[in-house]
Amino acid sequence: MAEVAGGGQPEAEAAELRERLRGVKHTVVVLSGKGGVGKSTFSALLAHGLAADGGRQVALLDVDICGPSIPKMMGLEGEQVHQSGSGWSPVYVEENLGVMSVGFLLSSPDDAVIWRGPKKNGLIKQFLRDVDWGEVDYLIVDTPPGTSDEHLSIVQYLSASHIDGAVIITTPQEVSLQDVRKEINFCHKVKVPIIGVVENMSGFICPKCKKESQIFPPTTGGAEKMCQNLNVSLLGKVPLDPQIGRSCDRGQSFLSEVPDSPAASSYRNIIQRVQEYCDQHRPQEEKTI
């Protein structure tokens, strides 16, 4: 594992990546043990939230090669990647919010990408080396569920020391938490700091009477207990809200469509904590790859 984290890549290649990512100040990787727990939704809203006041330049990179959902969530379905003199240009939602995804390379959103590890690794390397992000305050990396080739590639190519940290998304059920423990172990092994865990789909607040019901009652204390036991921060809990899915399906930001909802307020608090964590870290140009 140390070999992977240390980046056993040739020096020329490492220098090329270093040069390309020189303008990126902070990198946050979003992980989950299981699929369908709301990781891409969180990545999309983290990018929207950080870019919201227009003051920060944000990049969202979707390395979920076999199931890219970011183009749809960001309202960019059908967009293509453009080549410029300085590399691939991201697709922009706003002037200060650029996105890159394998979805932009597919001729139809229903196309299946059935690739083995080396081809996936090659594409991730190409995304990091050839995309011209320019000066970026935050690079958010949305990953596939689990700990697979894509995760190892990101850690290898970016090098663990270049990543500010990881946010791990889970639901309250034990089956999801079990896999989160594996993600936490993965981060420790490859020396990626853990910013914290987000418990998503954590209860349902009735829009009429505001009463909270536990749809997925945690049997072992949920993410809170797990975080205490493993000495990891719980960044917050986001309730179930059917409007999240509706906004995502329409490619809109739930944070600006339903800003007064309890779920939007939870997301904003969590985004604030991620930002504070990154602010306390040195900008990446001061780090060594």
Ligand SMILES: Nc1ncnc2c1ncn2[C@@H]1O[C@H](COP(=O)(O)OP(=O)(O)OP(=O)(O)O)[C@@H](O)[C@H]1O
């Ligand atoms: N808090 C929530 N309340 C209601 N629906 C949610 C919530 N969070 C996510 N969803 C919905 O759950 C579905 C799965 O979310 P998402 O695609 O973000 O999961 P994922 O973990 O990225 O899955 P995968 O890794 O398999 O792509 C989406 O339809 C999304 O709109």
Ligand code: SF4
């Ligand atoms: S929580 Fe109360 S108001 Fe909401 S649906 Fe149930 S009974 Fe009705």
